[in-house]
Amino acid sequence: MRWWLPVRGEVVRYDAVKGYAFVAAEGLEEDVFLHVNDIDFDKTLMAVGAVVELVHEVGERGPRAVSASLVRSPVADAVQEALGGGQVPLEGPRTTAAPAPSGHAHDGFADVLSAAELRSEVTERLLASAGDLTGRQVLAVRGTVEQIARAHGWLDS
Structure with a gap:
């Protein structure tokens, strides 16, 4: 039987190699099986602690998600934290946070870093800020940040 009303839950177990997770969903006694083929977001954002909204069905082996969308991810939160913006809000409009204080006087010019x-x-x-990220997730986030920095001219040539 399929439930069309989405439920929200938190990823309590995730195996990136095998491509599946288990979600403790609100109002359900059993964890919901979630395969990465059934998510509508970048799988590199999946991690234990991610909050998802899912539609599920109950089969012979228990509840199984048929679709899932991301509400919040510790991976995205870690990126925000690394960039000085704090945690990504769970709901509501996203606002740009003020940069974190650097501890030294700002002269109005940005530091230009090497890629390394x-x-x-x-x-x-x-x-x-998020030590439970996988190496693949760290590399994906780092690569994206580097692309942004290159596009804005924030890196030495």
Whole structure:
């Protein structure tokens, strides 16, 4: 039987290699099986602690998600934290947070980093703020941040 009303839940177990997760959904006694083929977001954002909204059905082996959308991800939160923006809000409009204080006077000019310096700083901040990210997730986030930095001219040539 399929339930068309979405339920919200938190990912309590995730196996990136095998491509599945289990979600503790509100109002359900059993965890819901979720395969990455049934998500409508980038699978690199999937992690334990991610909050998803899903439509599920109950089969012979228990509840199984047929579709899922992302509400909040610790991976996205880690990126925000690394960039000085704090946690991504669960609901409501997204606002741009003020940059985190750097501890030194700002002269109105941005520091230009080498690609290696940026990768090192982003990696260290991701590991410090969300140490349970997989290596693949850290690389995906770091690569995206580097692309943004290159597009804005924030890196040395």
